[in-house]
Amino acid sequence: MARIILILLGAVLVNNFVLRYFLGICPFLGVTGRVSSAIAMGFSVTFVMTLTAAIVWPINHFIIQGLHLPFLEYVSDILVIASLVQIIEMFVRKTSPALYRALGIYLPLITTNCSILFLALFIPLRKYSFLDSIVFGFGAGIGFTFVMLMMSAIREELDFAEVPKSLRGAPITLITAGLLALVFMGFTGLLGSA
Amino acid sequence: MSSILIATISMGGLAAFFAVMLSIVHERFKVEEDPRVEEILSCLPGVNCGACGFASCRSLAEAIVKGEAAVNSCVAGGGSVAEKISRIMGVESGSVKKKVAFVRCGATLSERSKKATYQGVNTCRAANILMGADTACLYGCLGFGDCEEACLFDAIKMVDGLPRIDLSKCTGCGRCVEVCPRGIIVLDSFENTNYRVKCSSLDRGKKARQVCTKSCIACRRCEKSCPYEACWVEDNLAHIDPRNCQLCGICSMVCPTGAIVKVE
Numbered sequence: 063m064a065r066i067i068l069i070l071l072g073a074v075l076v077n078n079f080v081l082r083y084f085l086g087i088c089p090f091l092g093v094t095g096r097v098s099s100a101i102a103m104g105f106s107v108t109f110v111m112t113l114t115a116a117i118v119w120p121i122n123h124f125i126i127q128g129l130h131l132p133f134l135e136y137v138s139d140i141l142v143i144a145s146l147v148q149i150i151e152m153f154v155r156k157t158s159p160a161l162y163r164a165l166g167i168y169l170p171l172i173t174t175n176c177s178i179l180f181l182a183l184f185i186p187l188r189k190y191s192f193l194d195s196i197v198f199g200f201g202a203g204i205g206f207t208f209v210m211l212m213m214s215a216i217r218e219e220l221d222f223a224e225v226p227k228s229l230r231g232a233p234i235t236l237i238t239a240g241l242l243a244l245v246f247m248g249f250t251g252l253l254g255s256a
Numbered sequence: 257m258s259s260i261l262i263a264t265i266s267m268g269g270l271a272a273f274f275a276v277m278l279s280i281v282h283e284r285f286k287v288e289e290d291p292r293v294e295e296i297l298s299c300l301p302g303v304n305c306g307a308c309g310f311a312s313c314r315s316l317a318e319a320i321v322k323g324e325a326a327v328n329s330c331v332a333g334g335g336s337v338a339e340k341i342s343r344i345m346g347v348e349s350g351s352v353k354k355k356v357a358f359v360r361c362g363a364t365l366s367e368r369s370k371k372a373t374y375q376g377v378n379t380c381r382a383a384n385i386l387m388g389a390d391t392a393c394l395y396g397c398l399g400f401g402d403c404e405e406a407c408l409f410d411a412i413k414m415v416d417g418l419p420r421i422d423l424s425k426c427t428g429c430g431r432c433v434e435v436c437p438r439g440i441i442v443l444d445s446f447e448n449t450n451y452r453v454k455c456s457s458l459d460r461g462k463k464a465r466q467v468c469t470k471s472c473i474a475c476r477r478c479e480k481s482c483p484y485e486a487c488w489v490e491d492n493l494a495h496i497d498p499r500n501c502q503l504c505g506i507c508s509m510v511c512p513t514g515a516i517v518k519v520e
Binding site for chain 1: 267
């Protein structure tokens with residue numbers, strides 16, 4: 063149990079994908095204009111990550127390692143991710159057309175979101191068990207959502223702040239992202255190697 | 257050899273599995289979209305120019321299906337596209353009133369008086385900034401032909417300092433309306449009546465007559481003579497109410513300056 067909690071906390075805070083590994087920067091900067099769409103994007107990614115972890119593990123365990131086909135790891139990972147993103151796109155389009163429009167191009171772009179491929183490649187590297195990898199995927203998604211929420215809340219406030227003219231728009235966003243990453247560096251080593 | 261076979265079979269199996277999953281989900285979460293959206297979309301030019309006022313051709317197609325946009329909204333496509341769309345929508349294209357540009361100024365170069373010699377930039381916008389350059393009238397056409405340049409459909413020709421609109425070519429896109437610094441071009445569907453006041457001057461009669469021989473001088477003759485109460489003068493300019501006009505043409509006949517015209 064302690065191991066599960068450690069993996070979860072490690073994925074959410076200590077080894078946060080966005081601010082620690084700098085993965086998934088594209089939606090991190092692209093969809094954080096509004097809190098509502100940022101949260102929606104975060105949960106979409108969480109969903110894809112959790113399912114990816116759940117599907118990649120058996121594929122990796124039984125097919126890639128079981129049949130000794132390590133060269134097919136990337137191919138199978140991309141297959142899994144692309145299919146999952148397609149499914150979630152259809153799902154979102156059906157259940158919430160407004161959200162579908164708000165997420166726009168970033169929804170299909172989850173396919174090419176490096177954080178998810180990283181997750182899929184990371185699981186066999188860490189030699190996680192099936193449950194561990196699901197928790198890890200879920201934690202990574204929650205961590206992503208958490209950071210998206212923080213960033214979008216800050217950016218909504220920034221709209222009302224007196225930002226120097228030369229820093230308005232992208233520059234102040236990047237500075238904010240850098241400061242957030244600095245903050246997350248404070249978690250380094252908190253949980254040992256987890 | 258065997259590893260190639262195993263790889264092919266395992267990846268093929270995986271792919272087939274996901275394909276089946278995707279098709280099941282696709283059936284399960286099918287979005288009931290009006291098929292006319294796709295049909296209209298295939299008729300539209302698909303260049304997403306935005307001239308219709310919508311962000312993309314798709315959003316225009318959706319708006320047409322919802323009835324929020326007219327079937328002839330596509331400016332770039334013009335008449336043929338409007339006809340195709342009206343067939344899809346089941347609306348008679350004849351019943352859709354097309355709007356065309358109408359110039360609310362009727363004074364040719366010789367009919368308006370000059371107040372100065374202008375040697376500046378030859379555009380209406382520049383001239384308008386310089387208090388109308390050489391044109392004495394503060395409301396009328398400046399005659400540099402910004403509208404002619406703006407027209408994408410070759411429908412505007414400057415004739416004698418005044419834009420002449422080819423109604424068969426005009427698509428009613430409104431680019432000339434936007435570009436005219438004096439706002440004398442309006443989009444008009446010419447419903448009920450084709451009698452129009454071809455003047456925009458809000459000057460009092462005496463001043464209006466000084467600067468132009470064709471301007472409305474607010475004499476109220478049209479107002480008094482119209483049997484149907486369709487004409488009235490407001491802010492020193494005659495107006496015609498198309499709902500009341502019965503096309504008798506008396507206003508045009510009594511107008512001393514010929515500011516009321518019949519648009520053919």
